[in-house]
Amino acid sequence: MLKQINIGNKLALIMIALSLVVIALLSTLFYVQFDTALQERVMLQLSSVKQLKIVKIKNELTDRMSVFRDILDNPADALIEQNQIFSHLQFYDSMPESIMGLNLNTSSEDIGDRVVMKDITPENIDFEITVALFAKTDDKFLVAIAEIPEVQDILLERTGLGQTGESYIVGSDYKLKTKSRFFTQNPRSIEVKTVGVLRALAGKSEEDLILDYRGMEVFSSYEKIEMSDIKWVILTEINHQEALFPLEQLRRNLIYILIIILVFVLVVSYFLSRMIVSPIITMEKNLMDMSKGILNKVIHSDNRQDEIGRMFRALEKLVIALQETVVFAGEIGAGNFNAEYKPLSDEDKMGTALIQMKEKLRAFKENEERLLKENQRSILNGEEKERSRLSKEMHDGLGPLLTTLRMNLQAADLNEKTKYAILERLDETIGEVRRMSNNLMPNVLVDFGAGEAIGNLLKQIEENFSIRVLYKNDMPAESDIDDAIHIALYRIAQESINNAIKHSKATELKVSMSEFEDHVGFFISDNGVGFDQDQSTEGNGIRNMKERVKLANGTIDIRSNKKGTTIEVEIPLS
């Protein structure tokens, strides 16, 4: 499935996933750290509030204690102080069971020589913190009872405790000594046997997250308060929920931030991936085009130096190279085997193959041309041979027969007049045979070469047509030029002379034959009307001439205008 997602979306997905992971990690870390720090701070706060309260409570208790001691030392002051601090102060001879309805539960043995302070709060129906103080003087016992509402005040002092924070005191009987902030019922009926109380009673002074008497999760700071016979535990607590409210807030904020970042990352990754992917899409399009054989110019910015830039330059090179290859292949297709092509590298298989193909085709074409030439040559040679054979037959076979006949006729016993008439006919016949033989293949051409044969031909022309002929023959008498070349030159001359006579309306014909070391030149020029080379249907004459020249590997140059026609032919010797 992943394979079907395009690169842009993949990139975006990766970016989003990465940023999500990073944000989640950071958030978690931050959250945990904040949580820890917050808890520490809450505990510290609770601890200091508790300490403050302990100090205050102890002060209150110590105050009572010191006043009690003063009275003990100066019993005279006792009456003054009585109503201010103590609700009851009196010397007793024996330890009373109860005072003012309050059970003291204390025996003289319990007191000994000490000044004893004892918690009698459970005896007080008003729920006020109440302590009893005892001391033995001589034979008497000084007993004082003091309600200490200040303790409740101190505990209710809620500075630093927020909405749910409370401080309370629990006795060693696990009963709540002070008012609960949450329950209005008699605190004494509420049992507080929480972990905090147990630990504090065990002597520990610490802070922890525990369940309070309500079953609520609270941060609690607890410590034992011990003074004389009083054994209390003070707990300062705050609801976990409230204490960690900032954490809640933080979490919400973090989620908002997360969402904002997510949206941001989404947008940015979309554009970023598009930016990264767009050249790849362009390239994909280019490659698709290339796969369809469309070779468009690769458009890209030259200044890109990264992999994509290099990729584009490589693609551009590839396109140019392919275009060259296409041009090259086209040239080969069009038969231009001189087309040049440089392989892209030593491993350019296609280029090498094309060059090989070119060479093969060139060889093939050359071979074909050679074969064609040979073929045409052999056809022409055969034709010429046949003409030569026929010409010889007539000249050397028929000719002598006719001349023999003539001799016989001359010797015959005939009427002179008849004899001469027949002889004349016979001479005409002999002349005709000679002419025919000559037309087929002049003997002179075979025995004396093209220069002489063309000369003879021109002589006949001059005799039979009203045209002035100028002929220069620079062919040596003894020439070792191949017969085929002589024949070719003679035929070319025949054609060109024929054309001049038939079509040019010329009055003068200049012809020359020149032999050089490496070539033979034939030149013919008339002062006729010329012909249009472009429009000329190239009647057999000119085409035959060209064909002959080509087969002899020579060159032909035909120039014609209204003042005449000039043809130059050069046949190489070798």
Place this chain on the structure above:
Amino acid sequence: MSKIRVIVVDDHQLFREGIISLLSKNDDLEIVGEAASAEDLFGLLASTSPNIVLIDISMPGPNGLEVIENARSKYPDVKFIVLTMHAEGQYVVKAVRNGAYGYLIKNADENELISAIKNVADGKKHFNSEISQLMIGNMAIEGESHKKLSDREMEVLTLVSEGQTTKEIADQLFVSARTVETHRVNMMKKLKVQNSAELIKKAAHLKLI
């Protein structure tokens, strides 16, 4: 006066027979042999010592003209008369140059044939007016030249020395401009010079112009 001893050489037996029967009628002539090829002839020449050989040009093996040339030094007394179908000047000229005493076309009259044989036997040469015309027509281009330069080159040289351009020379000699250039280059090669000015100087020095 002894008879003129004649050999007839022709590869056509019928023609030989015709000629022989024609000549045998004449008392002044004696046919001492006949041959169908050059090979046969050379055998006869040694054994029959003829005065006159009537010979055709076209034959299998060496042709008549070659035979004349070969026999000339070996049998200086034997006189050859060409009797042929070839009525082109080139053959006549070559026959004459090779040492033939006469040249006849095969459809010549009996009388002319006889008189030609007799003339030649007398040490004269026999070329009738028609043959003479052919000969003269072709002699013109057979100018003997032992000079360093060919005739055509001499022409070109003369025109060059007159200060004519290649194009003008080509027009006058009705050859192509390229041909004129080739002639010029060939002359410079032959006279071992580098340019046209030097060519004219050297030619003047050699008294070619």
